[in-house]
Amino acid sequence: MRIGEATEIPAADSAVSQKSARARSRAVMEQRILAAAAAVFSEAGFDAATTAAIAERAGLPKANIHYYFRTKELLYQKVLADVLDIWIEQMDLFTTEADPAVALRLYIQAKVALARSYPIESRVFANEMLHGAPYLGRFLGSKLKARVDAIATVFARWAAQGKIAADVDAHHLMFTLWAATQTYADFSVQVGAVLGVDALSEKDYERAAEQLTILVLRGCGLDN
Template sequence: MTESTRPMRRQDIRRENEKAILLAAEKVFAEAGFGGATMQLIADLAGLPKANLHYYFATKEELYRSVVQNIFEIWLQAANCFDAARGPVDGISAYIDAKMEISRRHPDGSKVWASEVMHGAPVLQDYMESTLREWTDGRVEIIRRWIEEGKMDPVDPRHLLYMLWATTQHYADFGHQIETLNGGKSLSDRQWREAKENIKRVILTGIGAQPA
């Protein structure tokens, strides 16, 4: 083993441990809430000693913030297709597809975010007042530009965003309800595709979206 390979192995181990911790924390925070979650529960689920957990995240609040910021960063990445689109048909369609995939693959992260907001954002109010507000204002300007260019009906951009968030995140936050109504089974690949297409059809028709 050379000196150059040792740091890479340590970095790989650190990356994998952090990933395992964040995934475990998502699940524990989603099921128990911030108050009910403990670092021991998270360590046990991650398969790591509690001391290792504190090595990566000194406090429960630090870990909680990392979980919520992680899901928000994933949502931000989903908005890249929105930002680069020439019009609402391409942009909103791609955004719905991306957000639905996030709800499918990261349901626990979405539930943690929803719980935090429903409780008045006691830990992340500063994040909402800065990063979330800035991101939202930027998307509002894009939608206003599409309206001015005659590519969609003049709807309130903020209410359109709220509708997009509520619809796509419903599939994560109320996943148990959806599974119950689906005969106790998770949605199949075909059903996820159908859900995306139906949401896009309803939203784009409702706002009178025109191809770019």
């Protein structure tokens, strides 16, 4: 605390947190470490990431990292869990009642926005997949599969109602949507280099979403 600064009154700051000052401080530290860890894991992958690098990024001694997260593996799992929350989010746009064109447009926009706002998280996820999903394997075959199967059912109903082209396989469409949107985060170096820019701008992401929307909507027979 800086000299002359007023002593904080723990109970004063209302419903924001019922926790003690200690618990709050712990939460802050954990968050700080998790952010640093996500950055390092995204750049290096689990194996190549070093706890020393994470510590430096967090501005803490290495031993302190291990105080809050006993092992590198545990830290990685926490990071992955957070990443997953972000990843799944907007899959409930696809309901039978929804308009296919609207749902697809919104989903693509949301996914591209994610690639722009959370490139680190996207890359952590990509690294995990690329290395055979040793920690997310379970999730993929259970929760994610269930989600996509449900979406496929919705697509089947849409097709039966003539709302969407019947020859589009929802599973493969999702694979394409995931890949096409995440490439703007995971392979942003490649995209930037081919576009001839140092870093992707807001305009670039907007155009990416717009272009993918055009391709997919028309591809699904949704251009009227």
